[in-house]
Amino acid sequence: MLPVPPAKRRVLCLWFPRLAAERFMRREGVADDVPVAVLRDIGNMQVIHSLNPAAEAFGLTPGQPMRDAMAMCPELRTRLANLPREAAFLQVLARWAGKFSPWVRVEGEAGLILDLTGCAHLFGGEEGLARQVEEDCAGFGFTVRLGLADTVGAAWALARFAGRGAGSLRSGDAIDAEARATRSRAAKRRHWERGGAAPKMQLAEVVQAAIAPPGQTRGALAPLPMAALRLDPDVVTGLARVGLRRVEDVMGMPRAALARRFGMQVVRRLDQALGLEPEPVSPAKPADHFAVRLSFPDPIGLEADVLAGIDRLLEPLCEKLRKKGRGARRIRLQAFRTDETSEILEVGLARASNDPDRMRPLLAMKLGDLDVGFGLDVLRLEAVLSEPLQARQHRGHLEASADVAAQMTQDTEIDDLIGRLGARVGLEAITRVHPASSHIPEKGAIVLAAAWSEPCESWPEPELPRPLTLFPPEPVTAAEVPIPPETFKWRGRHLTLAQAVGPERISPEWWLDEPEWRTGVRDYWRVDTKSGDRLWLFYAHGAAKTGGWFCQGDFG
Numbered sequence: 001m002l003p004v005p006p007a008k009r010r011v012l013c014l015w016f017p018r019l020a021a022e023r024f025m026r027r028e029g030v031a032d033d034v035p036v037a038v039l040r041d042i043g044n045m046q047v048i049h050s051l052n053p054a055a056e057a058f059g060l061t062p063g064q065p066m067r068d069a070m071a072m073c074p075e076l077r078t079r080l081a082n083l084p085r086e087a088a089f090l091q092v093l094a095r096w097a098g099k100f101s102p103w104v105r106v107e108g109e110a111g112l113i114l115d116l117t118g119c120a121h122l123f124g125g126e127e128g129l130a131r132q133v134e135e136d137c138a139g140f141g142f143t144v145r146l147g148l149a150d151t152v153g154a155a156w157a158l159a160r161f162a163g164r165g166a167g168s169l170r171s172g173d174a175i176d177a178e179a180r181a182t183r184s185r186a187a188k189r190r191h192w193e194r195g196g197a198a199p200k201m202q203l204a205e206v207v208q209a210a211i212a213p214p215g216q217t218r219g220a221l222a223p224l225p226m227a228a229l230r231l232d233p234d235v236v237t238g239l240a241r242v243g244l245r246r247v248e249d250v251m252g253m254p255r256a257a258l259a260r261r262f263g264m265q266v267v268r269r270l271d272q273a274l275g276l277e278p279e280p281v282s283p284a285k286p287a288d289h290f291a292v293r294l295s296f297p298d299p300i301g302l303e304a305d306v307l308a309g310i311d312r313l314l315e316p317l318c319e320k321l322r323k324k325g326r327g328a329r330r331i332r333l334q335a336f337r338t339d340e341t342s343e344i345l346e347v348g349l350a351r352a353s354n355d356p357d358r359m360r361p362l363l364a365m366k367l368g369d370l371d372v373g374f375g376l377d378v379l380r381l382e383a384v385l386s387e388p389l390q391a392r393q394h395r396g397h398l399e400a401s402a403d404v405a406a407q408m409t410q411d412t413e414i415d416d417l418i419g420r421l422g423a424r425v426g427l428e429a430i431t432r433v434h435p436a437s438s439h440i441p442e443k444g445a446i447v448l449a450a451a452w453s454e455p456c457e458s459w460p461e462p463e464l465p466r467p468l469t470l471f472p473p474e475p476v477t478a479a480e481v482p483i484p485p486e487t488f489k490w491r492g493r494h495l496t497l498a499q500a501v502g503p504e505r506i507s508p509e510w511w512l513d514e515p516e517w518r519t520g521v522r523d524y525w526r527v528d529t530k531s532g533d534r535l536w537l538f539y540a541h542g543a544a545k546t547g548g549w550f551c552q553g554d555f556g
Contacts, residue, residue, distance in 0.1 A: 008214045010126070011281065012114040013147045013155035014097065014133065019110040020050035020086055024079055026141045035073050039066055040081045049081045053143075083109070096136070100129060105283045111159070113152055115281040126211055149212040152281065153273030154221055157228035157247075162210040221273055222248035229269040235262055247273075288324055291382035292316045299338050299375025303367050306335070306376065310363050313381040314356035327352030327389035331359055335370060336378035343370055348427045350418035350450065352387040358412070362419050418450050435459055439506060440517075441470060441524075441552065464504050465526070467536045467553030473516070476549040482539045484525050490535070490551050499528040503539075519547045526555070 016022075020038040030036055035055035039046040046066040058073040069076055090106055097104045100123070103115035116129070123129035126148055137144040147158025212220035221228065224247050227236050239262060244250055250258060250270060259267045271277040292313050300306060310333070321328060329352050333345040347362040418430055430450040436443055444466075478488035484500035502525035508517035519540035527535045536553035 008117070009150055010116045010120065010214070011149060011152050011155040012100070012116045012129075012133075013107065013152070013159040014093075014112040014114070015145045015147075015156075015159040016090075016093070016110045016137075016142055017145060018050055018052055018143045019090070020081055021052040021055075022050075022142050023086065023089055025052060030077070035060075035076045037066075037069060037076055037078050038081045039078055046080075086110075100133070103281045103283050105281055107156070111156070113155070113281050116148070130211065145210070147210045147212075149220060150214060150217045151273055151275045152279045153230065153269060154212060154217045154275075156230060157221060157224050157273060158210045158212060161224045161228040217274060218251065222246065222251065226250075229266070229273055231265060231269060235265060238262060239266070288326065288386070290317060290320050290324075290326075290328070290386060291380060292320070293378060293380040295378050296376070299377050301372045301375045303370075306367055306370065306372070306379070307364060309379045310360065310381065311356075313379060314359055317381050317383060318354045318356050318359075321354035321383060321386065321389075325389060326383075326386040327354045328359065328383035328386050330383070330385035331363065332382045332384045333363060333366070334378075334380040334382070335372070335376045336380070337373040338375050338377050339373060341373070343372075345370060346384070348419065348422055350415040350422065350427065352389050353415075354389060358416060358419070361416070365420065365424075414455070432456075438509070440509065441466065441506070442472075442516075465555075468556040469554040470536075470552065471554075473538075473550040473552045476537060476551050478549045480548050482523060482541070484527060484537070485549065488549065493531075495529040495531060495533060497527060498530045501526040506538075524552075 021036050024030070024038060025032075025034075025036055032052070033054050034052075035058060036052045037048050037055050037060065038050040040049040048060060048062050048064045048066065048069055051060055051062060055069075055073065055076060058076075060069050060073060060076070066078065086109065087106075090110065090112070094104050094106055094112055097112050097114055101114040101116050101119045105113050107113045116126075120126045120129050123132050130146055130148065133144060133146060145159050145162075147155040147160070147162060149155040149158055225236075226239050226245055226247060226249075227233075228247060231239075239245070239250070247270075250266065251274075255267050268277065272279045294309050294313055296309070300309070317328075328349060330346060330348045333347075335343045335345075337343070345363070345366045347359075347366055349358065349362070353359070418427070421430055428449055431447045432450045432455065433445045434448055434456050436446045438444060444462075474490065476488050476490045478485035482503075484497055484502075486497050488495055488497075503523035504525075506522050506524060508514065508520070519542055521541045522538040523541075524536060524538040527537050529535070534555035535551050536555065537549060537551050539549055540547035542548075
């Protein structure tokens with residue numbers, strides 16, 4: 001029995017040139033004859049990011065400033081681009097493309113790459129598969145352009161440039177700038193070769209032009225413009241200036257001279273498109289999904305029954321988390337009512353965990369907010385946010401292990417307390433203070449969210465004592481001399497000096513421009529007054545602003 005030869009590698013590229021605009025039309029129910037443009041902020045202006053066919057009919061193009069577009073089409077309907085939502089929607093299209101091949105990856109902002117090796121015959125061949133893609137996308141309401149070739153680079157090029165020639169990038173290339181004899185010969189050319197619109201191709205012709213037969217990659221790439229090699233625009237412009245406008249212009253050139261003049265990017269992209277350098281299709285690993293559900297034969301409505309259902313769901317959910325080495329940070333409970341509506345409860349944990357005993361009390365606290373209506377028939381529990389959970393290494397001897405166990409128990413109790421308080425007021429409202437690496441008194445500590453930070457093990461002691469209460473500098477009426485005044489006025493009170501200890505000189509952070517420190521270097525004094533006040537005064541020597549005496553703290 002003869003061995004079966006391996007299947008020839010075939011790659012399909014799908015490009016959605018109007019993805020953002022058509023997604024907006026689909027969501028908002030905009031008619032096809034309404035011109036729509038999606039904008040992006042580039043620099044200090046808004047430019048067109050995506051257009052629909054109705055807007056293109058007015059002569060609008062991607063990259064055009066909005067002010068010019070509105071002048072050409074006053075009835076243009078615009079909206080700002082939402083790039084994260086578009087990326088998420090492209091992942092949805094990648095899941096749809098999984099029906100054609102298990103190897104799918106996202107390419108750029110509006111493209112998909114599929115490795116079709118051994119898959120096309122399931123859809124009636126490559127042309128049948130291409131027609132199926134066109135029909136599906138037309139049903140979705142999206143425009144798609146496809147390219148099918150032996151390599152990723154060639155498929156990418158055909159999807160975006162199939163049927164397009166190399167355009168002119170210089171004004172001198174226009175036929176009007178040529179000599180009279182050249183213009184007379186050009187009159188015999190077909191009208192689209194003289195700058196007119198090319199005749200429209202039928203769907204079957206477009207599909208056929210975008211498919212390079214096996215082994216014909218070089219011939220399919222040759223007439224395409226240089227931008228089809230996935231080069232930077234500056235490189236494409238540099239190549240056009242020396243007359244290299246089509247891919248065939250660089251295919252036979254010496255590689256060393258080409259790389260020396262225009263960089264290795266041109267050589268590498270050309271090798272990838274021709275298959276001389278491998279470029280595998282590596283699909284992104286699907287995100288881990290942790291969820292369990294429980295259906296009831298009869299509706300439930302008692303809080304005890306709901307809690308019993310949660311107990312049955314927690315252990316399978318935590319088992320899924322343990323298998324992946326992860327812990328839940330946020331848990332969502334979905335309760336589906338018999339009237340086909342649902343209630344959603346969410347709780348957060350101060351530390352990632354896969355222990356049911358730490359999740360159950362938080363969910364039990366929220367059950368009072370659950371409206372069961374006429375009864376619940378389905379409960380669904382999902383870990384919507386999870387983190388890697390590292391196992392702790394215990395020390396060997398018994399006494400040390402007991403210390404570690406006690407420390408772990410103490411940390412767990414603190415985390416559980418933060419979680420219970422967070423279920424009431426929100427985890428973001430619970431904060432802790434950490435030391436900061438700054439010698440400035442008011443910048444010596446930073447406030448962090450308790451649920452997303454570790455406790456500070458040791459607080460660095462300052463060389464000199466700091467006041468119990470620290471507040472913004474308040475002016476003190478006294479003689480402007482760098483010696484503690486015998487009498488001064490602060491907060492409307494006349495105080496008399498009893499004792500002063502200092503000075504402690506603190507300089508501003510010269511690499512920062514802070515308005516509060518424009519008074520220059522400060523000399524801090526611990527001042528005791530005869531009335532019993534213990535204050536923290538400083539004398540500002542004056543720099544960009546007038547100096548003098550100020551009070552910044554109270555020792556209590």
